[in-house]
Every structure is written in structure tokens, then in C-alpha cells.
Amino acid sequence: MxxxxxxxxxxxxxxxxxxxxxxxxxxxxxxxxxxxxxxxxxxxxxxxxxxxxxxxxxxxxxxxxxxxxxxxxxxxxxxxxxxxxxxxxxxxxxxxxxxxxxxxxxxxxxxxxxxxxxxxxxxxxxxxxxxFGSLTAIDFLHKCKIKKGQSIIIYGASSSVGTATIQLAKNFGVNVTAVCSKSNFKLVQSLGADFVMDYEEFHSESHQKTYDIVFECVGKSTLNSNLRLLSKDGVLVLVGALFGQMFHALWISFTKGIQIKFGPITExxxxxxxxxxxxxxxxxxxxxxxxxxxxxxxxxxxxxxxxxxxxxxxxxxxx
CATH class of the missing domain: 3.90.180.10 (Medium-chain alcohol dehydrogenases, catalytic domain)
Structure with missing residues (x-):
């Protein structure tokens, strides 16, 4: 073969x-x-x-x-x-x-x-x-104890994990904001995203809204940029976190009591x-x-x- x-x-x-x-x-x-x-x-x-x-x-x-x-x-x-x-x-x-x-x-x-x-x-x-993307998305969403009426912002929403997360979050009755390149706006909207923004808007100081779940799919944003958008008692998901980011996330979770999910999934x-x-x-x-x-x-x-x-x-x- x-x-x-x-x-x-x-x-x-x-x-x-x-x-x-x-x-x-x-x-x-x-x-x-x-x-x-x-x-x-x-x-x-x-x-x-x-x-x-x-x-x-x-x-x-x-x-x-x-x-x-x-x-x-x-x-x-x-x-x-x-x-x-x-x-x-x-x-x-x-x-x-x-x-x-x-x-x-x-x-x-x-x-x-x-x-x-x-x-x-x-x-x-x-x-x-x-x-791959779908099993990753659903496992992390379960770990977040996602429930109807919550809000989620998905960074890297046009990725394999991102496109799955949009649809699963909508299936659970969640309000979805998708972050991706402008060229992919129509794609993520067709999958159910309620709001869309590009990466520049995500990182802008004018972006002051907070979310129950911040879902980082691609490992291309900083911990601080994600944490500032997290509501009180919210959950940050780092799908693409590297070892250094995981260590930093553990420290923040331990010292500040913030819920951060990362690491291998359970299929x-x-x-x-x-x-x-x-x-x-x-x-x-x-x-x-x-x-x-x-x-x-x-x-x-x-x-x-x-x-x-x-x-x-x-x-x-x-x-």
C-alpha cells in the first residue's frame, strides 16, 4: 500500500x-x-x-x-x-x-x-x-459549561476549529462574534455568526465589550489581549497555545482565579x-x-x- x-x-x-x-x-x-x-x-x-x-x-x-x-x-x-x-x-x-x-x-x-x-x-x-476541528471545538465548549444566552468571541473564526465552534455555539443558543480577515466575513456569517470583526478591530482600544467565553483558535493573540475582553467569571479558551503560553496561563489561573482552558482534548x-x-x-x-x-x-x-x-x-x- x-x-x-x-x-x-x-x-x-x-x-x-x-x-x-x-x-x-x-x-x-x-x-x-x-x-x-x-x-x-x-x-x-x-x-x-x-x-x-x-x-x-x-x-x-x-x-x-x-x-x-x-x-x-x-x-x-x-x-x-x-x-x-x-x-x-x-x-x-x-x-x-x-x-x-x-x-x-x-x-x-x-x-x-x-x-x-x-x-x-x-x-x-x-x-x-x-x-479534528469539530471534536476540538465541542470538547472545549463542554469544558466551558456553555449554556444558552451566553456570549462568545471566536478569534480565528475561519479556521477548522473556528468554523466548527461558530456552528456548535449557535446550536447551544449562544450569541457569536467571529474574528477573522475581512475576506472571510461572508463565510462566518453563513455559518451563523451574529457579529463579525477583523483582527484590527479586535485589538483596537475602542473594542470594550466583554464576553462570557473568549475562544482563541489559532494561537496568534496575546493572553492580555484576550483577558481584557473576558467578563467576570468568564472562560478563556486557548486552542493553539504553545508551552510558554500554557505555563503563563497556569500562573494566571492560580494567582488570579481566572478560568483558562487549554491542552489536549478528550476525543x-x-x-x-x-x-x-x-x-x-x-x-x-x-x-x-x-x-x-x-x-x-x-x-x-x-x-x-x-x-x-x-x-x-x-x-x-x-x-
Missing amino acids: KVITCRKYGAPEVLQLEDWATPNPKKNEVKIKIYNTSVNSADWRIRKPDPQVARLFFGLTKLKYPILGGSFSGVVETVGEGVTKFKVGDRVFGSTGIKMGAYAEFICLPESAVMTILPKEISFSEGATLP TLENLEFLSDLSKKKKFKVVIDRSYPLEAMPEAHRYVEAGHKKGNVVIDIFK
Whole structure:
């Protein structure tokens, strides 16, 4: 089978196309023929790595698991002994977890993994891009104990996480202000944003309004710029926080009692199925910016790392 490997840390050029033996499922595993995967911020940050502390989790000098890719859609091709949840021919989608491995034509996963049936109403491309941003958004919103009538401002609202957060916040009955480039105003408004502003207006001294939730998706604003907009007893979410920002946030939380959420998310099957149901009912839309063939993975990484994508970038493996 064809795979894209990352055998050393570095620029997008370290990603190489290789031929590997096709795996066979073990007990309680299913083998999936991957139709689509995606490229997101986590992928390029691990590849680079950025921050360097990521080496502690993924390998000091090289990646423990050389095939990146955390989300997928495809079809069950073979089931291992003891599998009861899935059968051959099932359309499925989900997340591969910390071992990644979705930059490949086939993957074997335990049937207990965070994956579920892909409804016929959702395309393979949508299924492959749904997990990352959406599971991140919903986990953080749950951690904020979000409730109807609150206000949220989303910084980086046209990103994968941002586009998901807009829609989920509206689903929970929250008033949404989206912060993004002016060129993306129509996009975020089409997803349900009540108010929009560009980054210059966000940082302006004239921006005095406060919000129950300040949701920073892309790690490009300072802690102070976000904290000044936080209402009393509000929650600041730092999706793209680097190690130094996390340490600073911990100190502020400890010394000032401000609620700041950051760090790894918890991916759950319950959340994935909730998102699937919303998508099936046309209450949630996956925004796809571009698609690339598997062989063009370095180009896809280069584009995502540049930070200008709208929503998600999908990789076509089988059509």
C-alpha cells in the first residue's frame, strides 16, 4: 500500500511517499480502506515540531510512529476475530488517536476506537475532515459549561476549529462574534455568526465589550489581549497555545482565579456521534477549502502551515 512517511522532523519535504505491506487486522480490529484523510494544524506542528517540547510525546530525535494523519473516512474491508460493531462494507469515519497513521491507503484500528458509521448524507471528504476541528471545538465548549444566552468571541473564526465552534455555539443558543480577515466575513456569517470583526478591530482600544467565553483558535493573540475582553467569571479558551503560553496561563489561573482552558482534548465516541447526527440533519456544515492527492502531501502541509486556509484541507486517497 502507499503511505506518506515522516522519518525525521523538518520542513514539508521530509514527507515521503513509500510502499508498505498492507496490514491485517488482529483480534477485535477492523481493516479500513481509507478514502480520505485531512491535514490540520496538529499534523504540521508534529512534523516540524512546533513547539520543540512535542518531541517528548512523539519521539526525541524522530517520530515513534512515522505515518502522520489523525482523521479518516473509508470502508471496512476486513474484520478481525471478535468484531461485532462493524461489518465488511461499512462506511466509517473517525479519529486514529495519538498513534496517527491515516496518511495511508489502509489502516487497522480496534473496533473500540473513536470511529462510527458514516451516514449516507455525509461525503467521504466531509467525514475525513469532521473529526479534528469539530471534536476540538465541542470538547472545549463542554469544558466551558456553555449554556444558552451566553456570549462568545471566536478569534480565528475561519479556521477548522473556528468554523466548527461558530456552528456548535449557535446550536447551544449562544450569541457569536467571529474574528477573522475581512475576506472571510461572508463565510462566518453563513455559518451563523451574529457579529463579525477583523483582527484590527479586535485589538483596537475602542473594542470594550466583554464576553462570557473568549475562544482563541489559532494561537496568534496575546493572553492580555484576550483577558481584557473576558467578563467576570468568564472562560478563556486557548486552542493553539504553545508551552510558554500554557505555563503563563497556569500562573494566571492560580494567582488570579481566572478560568483558562487549554491542552489536549478528550476525543469521545459520544461527541463524534453527536456531530455526525448534526451533520446528517444539515445542522452542521464541514467547511472544505482545498483537496490534494496523497502524493501532494508536502504541498498540502505547506499550505496549511501558512495559516490562510478556510476550514479544512482534505487528502484524496481513493475515489
